[in-house]
Amino acid sequence: MNRKAELVDRKSLWLVRELGLPAIVKTCVSCRTTRHHPTGKVRVNANGKILDVWLLIGCERCGRTSKIPVHERVHVQTLDHDRLVMFETNDPAVVRELAMDAALAGRAGHRLDWTGTWALETDMPFYEIEKDLEPLDVIVRFELPAPIRVGKLLMAGLGLSRSAVRNAVDSGRIRLPMAVDARVRADFAFVIGGQRFLRFEGAPT
Numbered sequence: 719m720n721r722k723a724e725l726v727d728r729k730s731l732w733l734v735r736e737l738g739l740p741a742i743v744k745t746c747v748s749c750r751t752t753r754h755h756p757t758g759k760v761r762v763n764a765n766g767k768i769l770d771v772w773l774l775i776g777c778e779r780c781g782r783t784s785k786i787p788v789h790e791r792v793h794v795q796t797l798d799h800d801r802l803v804m805f806e807t808n809d810p811a812v813v814r815e816l817a818m819d820a821a822l823a824g825r826a827g828h829r830l831d832w833t834g835t836w837a838l839e840t841d842m843p844f845y846e847i848e849k850d851l852e853p854l855d856v857i858v859r860f861e862l863p864a865p866i867r868v869g870k871l872l873m874a875g876l877g878l879s880r881s882a883v884r885n886a887v888d889s890g891r892i893r894l895p896m897a898v899d900a901r902v903r904a905d906f907a908f909v910i911g912g913q914r915f916l917r918f919e920g921a922p923t
């Protein structure tokens with residue numbers, strides 16, 4: 719096996735595990751608290767062939783129920799039948815999807831608070847990027863679309879300070895497909911180390 723083939727095997731998997739749904743940030747008309755959580759119910763109202771669909775949410779403090787409009791005055795034929803059944807049966811998967819839907823939040827005018835909704839699990843709780851000179855591919859998988867700064871993920875995954883992460887990125891010891899300040903919410907991969915090998919390959923003989 720040549721050296722390159724050995725290097726291909728060096729992979730690590732990081733998992734952004736889902737701990738819960740984001741809070742829906744919207745002012746309660748009763749108590750003025752802003753944090754809400756889905757009640758687990760979707761309401762469908764039919765007026766002839768015209769439908770309204772709402773996600774029901776409850777105030778964290780007083781429990782007052784509010785409605786998030788999902789579909790307003792749409793013709794029944796414009797909705798996929800299976801999806802309509804999911805709405806009508808309060809399918810947990812559709813409640814979860816609506817509760818995390820950033821586009822819906824934008825349309826309905828609420829914000830999502832992802833604090834405490836995720837935890838990073840890695841198969842490498844501590845990793846000495848200074849000492850290890852072989853490249854390591856890290857694959858990051860997201861169980862939920864929580865927007866997380868890449869730098870924050872690296873700090874959590876490598877046990878490094880903010881400045882150490884920044885230095886490693888600036889010096890090329892960590893190579894990212896996006897800026898260290900960028901927010902990610904979907905699977906991506908990056909590379910740690912391998913500087914000696916890169917220098918060796920690039921060096922004149």
Ligand SMILES: [Zn+2]
Pocket residue numbers: 746747748749750751777778779780781782
């Ligand atoms: Zn309230």
